[in-house]
Amino acid sequence: MDRIHSPQSEVTISFCAAAGLGLQTAEDLARQMLSKAGYYVFSAREYMSRVRGGNNSTQIRVSTKPVRAYVDRIDWLFALSPELHPNITENITEDTKILGDASAMEKEISSLGRKMIDLDLAKRASDLGSPKFSSMIVAGFIAGIFTLGEDSADQLIEKRFKDGDLSAKNKTAFRVGHKLGKEYVAGKPVVEIPVQSDREEIFLDGNSAVALGAASAGCNYITAYPMSPGTGVFSYFAKNAKLLDSVVEQVEDEISAINMVVGAAYAGARSMTTTSGGGFVLMCEGLSLAGITETPVVVHLAQRPGPATGLATRTEQADLELALYAGHGEFPRALYAPVNVESAFRMAARAFNTAHKYQVQSIILTDQYLLDSGYDIKRPDPSSVPGPIHPIKTGKDYKRYAFPKKGEYVSPFGVPGYGEGFVSFDSHEHTEDAHITEDRSLRKAMVEKRLKKLEALTAEAVLPIVIGPEKYDTAVICWGSVFEPVKEAMEMLGCKDAALIACEQVYPLSEEFRKIISSPCRKIFVEGNATGQFSRVVRSLTGTGADETILKYNGFQFTVEELAGELDKLLNVRS
Helix, strand or coil: CCCCCCCECEEEEEEEEEECCCHHHHHHHHHHHHHHCCCEEEEEEECCCCCCEEEEEEEEEEECCCCCCCCCCCCEEEECCCCCCHHHHCCCCCCCEEEECHHHHHHHHHHCCCCCEECCHHHHHHHHCCCCHHHHHHHHHHHHHCCCCCCCCHHHHHHHCCCHHHHHHHHHHHHHHHHHHHHHCCCCCCECCCCCCCCCEEEEEHHHHHHHHHHHCCCCEEEECCCCCCHHHHHHHHHCHHHHCCEEEECCCHHHHHHHHHHHHHCCCCEEEEEEHHHHHHCHHHHHHHHHHCCCEEEEEEECCCCCCCCCCCCCCCCHHHHHHCCCCCCCEEEECCCCHHHHHHHHHHHHHHHHHHCCEEEEEEEHHHHHEEEEEECCCHHHCCCCCCCEEECCCCCCCCCCCCCCCCCCCEEEEEECCCCCCCCCCECCCCCECCCHHHHHHHHHHHHCHHHHHHHCCCCCEEECCCCCCEEEEEEHHHHHHHHHHHHHHCCCCEEEEEECEEECCCHHHHHHHHCCCEEEEEECCCCCHHHHHHHHHHCCCCCEEEECCCCCCCCHHHHHHHHHHHHCCCC
């Protein structure tokens, strides 16, 4: 094999393999080893909607400084299965090192005008007893090119494979790859080994962050019908139910899920359901039920491309308007859109506290990219999350829907069996003590009572993130997971007259964001949808929207380079 050299400060590694070949295992091991060695690591996954076959890919950025966004560049490509996706082939350059099994991939790689470095994976894995060992050989090779110790994965392998014989075979496969990798770089790491520090950081992905944020806010009941990409949050709770002291229930459909969450909240639980766009549509009636009963529930809506099944395992930001307008009738809600992993923890916790403080419905808008990507962060502090708001002990004269006192926004929230009061619940319009009514004046008063909560929700809305000069000519505005790629792109361009404005809460809008929007600066909205939904929502609420938009809707997240190119055209930074 040809040898490379000149260590640098960052490399990007991409894996491609069919589902079922252990790609995730190789990625997890490589990521954990590199983080443990002191490198900063960012990883992002994309996968086909198949249990086996197809071709999935993972990108790992390894750096001596923090990295948090997806890039086009591929320095090292480990191609384990044929039929590479365009997102891979389009980013292969003359500098990309392509490694794998020539017996499976050489023809396809040759058609791209490139040569493959043959690791002879099929034979090496077969000699060890299974084709699946090819992924472990790759993990070992990566450890080798970073000159990590040949035992650097032993503990990780033992933890993952409880069977002693299987664990031993995987260790052997790892060492086969490690020897090949170390020989390839002639003992010099592809990225300089970072200076060891007391970094108290952990690798965390979006799924785990949402789950931990919810748990820190007291979430003790979660139910769902599995639906990608929302299943990861549900799976985290299921795996850690005892640790998180939560009830986890998989149900037959999304209608059941939302109604069980409403019922649990009525009984005093801090409840949540997680779903994706198609499932959320089925929840609309239950969401309205929660609206008229003023029941605090949280819905995690993990966005993916639609309509219908669309691209079931890809990413998009096209469900904002669905979340804002879902349900029949008019009732308040809060919409949160985490911008990164740290934000996912904070916004999930915030969603719960808002829901229970104001007896409204909180919706957390994420997407496949955010949920399935991760990086090294400071360990989240659960103690930073405000404690739960508990139900009151009811008296004999308890009225669930009593009109609030002056300066307050909510009725007293009691639950059945806690106190002497009768706690009623009905989907009809109701009196203060929850009896059905068709009184016109009372109907008007109840609608106004519920909608008045928007005043408080607006006053407490999350402030936008503002990065850039105090005075700027252009505001680059984004929401949700687009934030980190935009941030790195603007840093790359060195924008002096432009500021980045990122929203973690997209409804209601904070007064601070309204001031930014009403200012005379030029406004560029960056969104992962085809129609500029956030710009449209902002315009409907403030009268002002985008001057220009940068939109992407092919199922993949913006890359840093892609955004830098688009922003450069609009900002003329380099001219």
